[in-house]
Amino acid sequence: MLTLISKRMMLVIPNLIGVVIITFLLTRALPGDPAAYFAGPAADKQAIEQIRVKLGLDKPLIIQFGGYVADLGHLDLGTSLTTGQPVLTELKNRLPASAELTLFGLILSVAIAVPLGILAAVKQDSWIDHSCRVVATAGVSLPVFFTGLLLVYVFYFLLGWSPAPLGRLDVFFSPPPQITGFYLIDSLLNRDLATFRAALSQLLMPGLTLCIFSLAPIARITRASMLAVLASDFVRTARASGLDSRTVILTYAFRNAMLPVVTTLGMVFSFLLGANVLVEKVFAWPGIGSYAVEALISSDFAPVQGFVLTMAILYVVLNLLIDVLYGVIDPRVRLEA
Amino acid sequence: MQRRDFLKSVSALAASTAVSSPAVFSSAKAQSRQETLLIVSESGPNNLDIHGVGTNVPGYEVSWNCYDRLISHEMKTGPNGQPYYDKNKFKPELAEDMNIGDMSVTFKLKKKATFQDGTPVTAKDVKWSLDRAVSVGGFPTFQMGAGSLTKPEQFVVVDDNTFRVDFARKDRLTVPDLAVIVPCIVNSELVKKHATEKDPWGMEFTKQNTAGSGAYKVASWTAGTEVVLERNDAWVGGPLPKTKKIIWRMVPSAGNRRALLERGDADISYDLPNKDFVELKQDGKLAIVSTPYSNGIQYIGMNVKNSPFDNLKVRQAVACAIPYQKIMDAVLFGLAKPMFGAAAEAPTQVAWPQPHRYNTDIAKAKALMAEAGYPNGFDTTLSFDLGFAGVNEPLCVLTQESLAQIGIRTTINKVPGANWRTELNKKTLPLYTNVFSGWLDYPEYFYIWCYHGKNSIFNTMSYQSKTMDGFIDGAVAAAASGDMATYDTDVRGFVDTAYADMPRVPLYQPYVNVAMQKNVSGYAYWFHRRLDYRTLMKG
Numbered sequence: 012m013l014t015l016i017s018k019r020m021m022l023v024i025p026n027l028i029g030v031v032i033i034t035f036l037l038t039r040a041l042p043g044d045p046a047a048y049f050a051g052p053a054a055d056k057q058a059i060e061q062i063r064v065k066l067g068l069d070k071p072l073i074i075q076f077g078g079y080v081a082d083l084g085h086l087d088l089g090t091s092l093t094t095g096q097p098v099l100t101e102l103k104n105r106l107p108a109s110a111e112l113t114l115f116g117l118i119l120s121v122a123i124a125v126p127l128g129i130l131a132a133v134k135q136d137s138w139i140d141h142s143c144r145v146v147a148t149a150g151v152s153l154p155v156f157f158t159g160l161l162l163v164y165v166f167y168f169l170l171g172w173s174p175a176p177l178g179r180l181d182v183f184f185s186p187p188p189q190i191t192g193f194y195l196i197d198s199l200l201n202r203d204l205a206t207f208r209a210a211l212s213q214l215l216m217p218g219l220t221l222c223i224f225s226l227a228p229i230a231r232i233t234r235a236s237m238l239a240v241l242a243s244d245f246v247r248t249a250r251a252s253g254l255d256s257r258t259v260i261l262t263y264a265f266r267n268a269m270l271p272v273v274t275t276l277g278m279v280f281s282f283l284l285g286a287n288v289l290v291e292k293v294f295a296w297p298g299i300g301s302y303a304v305e306a307l308i309s310s311d312f313a314p315v316q317g318f319v320l321t322m323a324i325l326y327v328v329l330n331l332l333i334d335v336l337y338g339v340i341d342p343r344v345r346l347e348a
Numbered sequence: 349m350q351r352r353d354f355l356k357s358v359s360a361l362a363a364s365t366a367v368s369s370p371a372v373f374s375s376a377k378a379q380s381r382q383e384t385l386l387i388v389s390e391s392g393p394n395n396l397d398i399h400g401v402g403t404n405v406p407g408y409e410v411s412w413n414c415y416d417r418l419i420s421h422e423m424k425t426g427p428n429g430q431p432y433y434d435k436n437k438f439k440p441e442l443a444e445d446m447n448i449g450d451m452s453v454t455f456k457l458k459k460k461a462t463f464q465d466g467t468p469v470t471a472k473d474v475k476w477s478l479d480r481a482v483s484v485g486g487f488p489t490f491q492m493g494a495g496s497l498t499k500p501e502q503f504v505v506v507d508d509n510t511f512r513v514d515f516a517r518k519d520r521l522t523v524p525d526l527a528v529i530v531p532c533i534v535n536s537e538l539v540k541k542h543a544t545e546k547d548p549w550g551m552e553f554t555k556q557n558t559a560g561s562g563a564y565k566v567a568s569w570t571a572g573t574e575v576v577l578e579r580n581d582a583w584v585g586g587p588l589p590k591t592k593k594i595i596w597r598m599v600p601s602a603g604n605r606r607a608l609l610e611r612g613d614a615d616i617s618y619d620l621p622n623k624d625f626v627e628l629k630q631d632g633k634l635a636i637v638s639t640p641y642s643n644g645i646q647y648i649g650m651n652v653k654n655s656p657f658d659n660l661k662v663r664q665a666v667a668c669a670i671p672y673q674k675i676m677d678a679v680l681f682g683l684a685k686p687m688f689g690a691a692a693e694a695p696t697q698v699a700w701p702q703p704h705r706y707n708t709d710i711a712k713a714k715a716l717m718a719e720a721g722y723p724n725g726f727d728t729t730l731s732f733d734l735g736f737a738g739v740n741e742p743l744c745v746l747t748q749e750s751l752a753q754i755g756i757r758t759t760i761n762k763v764p765g766a767n768w769r770t771e772l773n774k775k776t777l778p779l780y781t782n783v784f785s786g787w788l789d790y791p792e793y794f795y796i797w798c799y800h801g802k803n804s805i806f807n808t809m810s811y812q813s814k815t816m817d818g819f820i821d822g823a824v825a826a827a828a829s830g831d832m833a834t835y836d837t838d839v840r841g842f843v844d845t846a847y848a849d850m851p852r853v854p855l856y857q858p859y860v861n862v863a864m865q866k867n868v869s870g871y872a873y874w875f876h877r878r879l880d881y882r883t884l885m886k887g
Contacts, residue, residue: 047769048402056773056805061485065401092402094571095394095555101571160603168607175613176604178573182386182595292600297573301600305391305572308765 015338016331023327027320031083034319035076038312045092045310066092079316088320089313093305098317102299106321107192108179109291109298113283115195115214116221121276124226128233128272132241133260143230151227159220159293166216174212178295184209217294221287225279232275236268243267269340277333281326382886383592385868387879388599388614392575396566397554398529399480399488408529409878410575413594415532415560416585418443418455418474418511419523423872430637431872431883435524435789441585442469442533442561443511452514453523459509461584463535463561471511476536478503478513480549488530494788495525518828521788528787529876535559563589563882573598577881590870590885609634609863615886616871616879618862621738625861626681635866638859639873640685643794644785645701646739648747649852651778653810656728661720663850666779667706668713670853671750679742684856696840700791701857704847713754725755731780735765740781743855747781775810782808783858787875791839792823799846809851816845 046063063069067078082089088098124147131143150158166173174181179194187197187206194210240246241264249259288300299318306314393407396414400407420441426432440446443455461469479500481488492498496519504512515522525531534554542553553559558566563585564577577594597614599605606624608614610633620628629636648670650657657663672688690703717725730748732740741762748758758779763771771777784806786793797806801817823838846852860877870883 044767044770047773048765058486058490059769059773062401065485091394091571093394093404095400096571104570160601163604163607168611171611175608175611176601177388177597177599177608177613182597293604295573295597295599295601295604297570302572310767 015334019331019334026327027323030320030323031080031316034316035079038310038315039072039075041307041310045312048309088317091306091314092311093309093314094302098313101302101314102317102321104192105297105299105302108296109284109287109300111193111195112214112217112290112296112298113221113280113287115218116283116287117225117276117280119218119222120225120229120279123222124229125233125272127226128230129237129260129265131230131234132237135238140234143234147227147230150223150225153223154289155220155224155287156289156293158223159217159290162216162220163293173216174209176216176294177213178297179210179213180206181209181213213294217287217290217296220290220293221283225283228275228279229272233268233272236271237264240264240268266340270337273333273336273340277329281322281329284322284325385591385594385881385884385886386613386615387594387596388605388608388617389596390598390600390602390605390619392572392596392598393569394571395555396558396569397551398532399484399534399549400551400555401486403487405878408876410558410566410577411532412529412874412876412878413564413577413881414558414562414566415534416442416461416562417527417529417531417533419446419527420585421527421874426639426873428637428639430639431870432639433872433874435642435875438523438527442474448523451518452512453526454506454510454512457509457511458584461561462582463538463559464565464580464582465535465538465559466582467535467537469533469561470508471505472508473536474511474533475500475503475505476540477534478531480534481530484549484551491528491530491787492525494793495519495521495523497522497525497531519824520827521790521793524788524790533561535561561585564594567593586882589882591881594881606863609865612865615868616862616864616884618860618879620861620863622679622681622683622861625683625863628863633866634863635868637862637864637871637873638683640857640859641783641785641877642873642875643700643787643789644783644857645687645854646684646743646781646783646856646858647852647854648779648781649777649808651775651809652812652849652851653775654778656720656722656726657778659720660849661716662722663853665713665716665720665754666751666756667704667850667853668709668716669750669754669756670706670855671708671746672706672855673708674746674750675743675855678746679739680856680858683859683861685859687854687856696843698791698836698839700794700839700843701854702843704850704854706853708750710750710753717754717756722755725757727757727759728778729761730758731761731763731771731777733765733768733782734762735768736783737762739858743781769805772808773805775808777808780808781855789875790827791843792820792827795820795842795846796824799842799851811849811851813845813849816842816849819845 046059046066046068067075086099090097091101094101127143127146131140134140163176167176180186184206187194187201187203190197190200195207195214198207198210246259246264249263287298288304290296291298291301299321302314303318389406391406393404393410395403395407396410397403398408398411418441419438421433421435422437422439423431424434438446442457442461444458445456447454457469457471457474463469482492482498482500483489496516498516502514502516504514506512513526538559539550539553543550563580563583565580567576567578569575575596579589579592581588599608602620602624605614605617606620609617625636625638628634648666650663650666652658672686676682676684676686687701687703689707690705692705717723730744732744744760748760751758772782784798786797797804799807799811799816800820801812803810819838819841823835823842826835826838860873862871864871867887868884870885872880872883874880
């Protein structure tokens with residue numbers, strides 16, 4: 012397994028170099044002039060030029076790139092102009108927010124989608140199968156911001172069950188001391204149940220929104236791969252040997268059906284992390300998605316580069332993790348590697 | 349990788365669709381959090397110091413409330429019966445006395461004034477702060493220059509408590525320019541401690557920390573999420589504010605800002621779509637205040653340097669073809685002050701903004717097009733800033749429809765917010781809509797920027813006219829020397845010239861709309877159009 016990891020790590024380096032070059036060039040190719048944008052509404056040409064010099068944007072591209080790479084070497088991702096903060100600090104502060112939300116949504120989603128998928132496969136063409144299909148289709152076809160706003164409208168505005176959609180914590184709570192950056196975990200470590208409850212209630216609506224959106228791929232893949240496995244010879248043999256259907260389905264069939272499910276999970280997780288921008292916008296969630304989009308709108312180079320780089324690293328790590336998990340789940344994969 | 353690429357592109361696509369808001373109605377119950385005010389808005393500051401590089405407009409609000417200036421404005425009753433700053437009456441803030449001489453103005457500082465860290469405010473701090481404003485470049489230096497404040501030598505320390513500003517030339521905008529946000533007084537000793545060779549003005553420090561003597565100090569700031577401000581109980585700039593704590597949260601979704609207000613969770617918000625404001629007003633559960641932008645106009649501009657808009661008749665035809673009333677009704681829901689349709693015989697006022705005499709008249713527009721030599725019309729593009737798409741897009745679609753009736757076939761060109769200034773600066777857009785508004789509320793100030801032949805970036809039409817320049821320069825000189833008769837003639841002169849040549853067609857004066865709970869009082873309109881926390885209170 013160690014050789015697998017080190018082999019994969021070797022492949023990562025050219026990937027990252029490519030990402031660095033491409034994001035740098037892409038952000039420069041964006042339309043829009045950050046100097047004009049940040050010189051403010053009342054600046055004349057001279058003021059804009061002054062800003063350009065201050066931002067170092069008057070230098071040739073290759074020198075700007077050299078500076079960028081040198082800064083990267085010192086783990087300095089530059090400073091965002093829209094928020095005024097160093098990009099690294101911002102990403103560090105915001106990544107846990109996005110990760111907590113995404114993980115929470117994903118766990119909810121798995122808790123619902125996997126059993127649903129298994130049931131749908133076992134009772135193929137029954138009402139459960141059909142309702143699974145309907146739920147999955149509806150979930151994936153409703154745009155996330157719509158689901159989010161609908162939930163806010165019903166549970167906050169009409170019923171008043173859910174707290175105000177004001178980010179990770181109610182205005183009158185202060186965040187728990189940072190250990191992991193996950194409020195749920197930090198507040199528990201701190202034995203602060205009131206904060207835990209407050210954080211959980213803020214997390215519930217956006218988590219549910221993400222969950223509804225990601226139900227479909229997980230439920231459908233579980234169903235499909237369960238169907239394939241249930242039709243295979245060893246399941247028939249197991250059944251013929253008189254094993255009860257619970258053992259057959261959960262121990263033998265599901266374990267073998269898990270590989271594609273895990274692949275999908277990895278994919279769903281990584282794309283949710285970057286793509287829950289809209290959920291973050293609706294719930295005023297201080298995550299990295301909304302950060303990157305705001306930076307993009309104002310042609311703020313540094314955060315966009317930092318975001319893409321972070322996402323690239325995350326994808327790489329995630330893929331590696333999934334590959335390792337394959338080996339744990341299915342020994343055959345280990346042998347082939 | 350193909351699947352992942354696909355998912356990535358799908359998510360990017362999803363991200364590019366806008367968040368829209370559902371209609372929400374319900375009974376709202378105000379919660380009482382007497383001493384704290386919760387403000388929600390779309391975006392927050394990127395820098396707590398207005399002298400910083402690229403400080404955004406929300407940053408101005410922090411500066412206004414956390415720093416003092418030498419002088420500020422008195423209040424009067426505005427056009428809507430609400431408190432409104434009085435542009436002609438100044439009141440001391442850090443100064444206790446202002447003495448305007450022929451070529452200088454002298455201030456006596458309040459002896460008890462201290463910065464938030466307890467050090468007394470001295471004339472040295474004042475000089476350092478104003479030196480800083482004229483030296484750092486960018487917007488602050490530009491704004492100081494608008495009042496002929498350009499050189500550190502103009503700022504003189506007489507003694508510890510006395511400070512003098514020497515005039516570079518006679519300019520009636522010099523004193524008002526000392527009451528805008530930029531000339532704020534900074535704790536020089538504190539900031540100098542954090543200054544470095546590369547950063548002699550300590551801008552890195554003031555970006556994250558407030559170092560003023562103002563009524564509020566920033567207790568915590570999480571960029572893009574929240575700003576918490578606490579009252580400075582030792583403030584001497586005015587009566588002690590009633591609100592102890594301000595929590596300012598960024599809520600990007602307009603629908604949610606409205607829901608928060610209607611549920612009574614948030615106290616104030618001021619950037620909602622016009623439609624929401626109209627509905628909230630009809631509901632009557634919240635207090636809504638609408639005030640026209642001072643010295644601000646949304647207009648349709650035409651590039652007069654190039655064909656076909658170099659032709660006066662074409663410009664007049666456009667002015668006749670714009671669907672003014674439809675824009676007022678369908679785009680703004682009535683929340684704007686019309687700048688069209690003045691009576692033909694009405695005399696020109698010595699005031700700005702004032703309406704022009706055009707109305708929508710398609711038959712007349714067609715005739716003008718024929719006279720101009722374009723009986724079959726022409727093709728062109730109509731551009732707008734996507735950053736304000738909520739108003740600009742329907743406005744442009746209505747205008748496009750109407751222009752099509754007189755043969756002007758337009759393609760709508762949506763320019764992303766970050767790119768808009770660049771495009772305007774090139775001065776090549778043939779036809780576009782834009783807003784200009786000036787902090788200093790004087791007609792000649794607007795005209796210097798928007799119509800003068802020195803072609804500032806706001807003269808987006810590249811308009812050049814010797815007559816116009818003569819009137820504008822005349823008005824500036826007359827105002828400085830106090831010759832009000834000449835001033836009045838010149839102001840009427842430049843307004844008449846602008847409306848005769850019609851390089852840009854004013855549409856309306858936009859409104860600043862603020863929605864707040866009924867128990868919140870003390871909102872006042874300021875030239876900067878942001879909130880002044882010092883007068884706001886609950887109950």
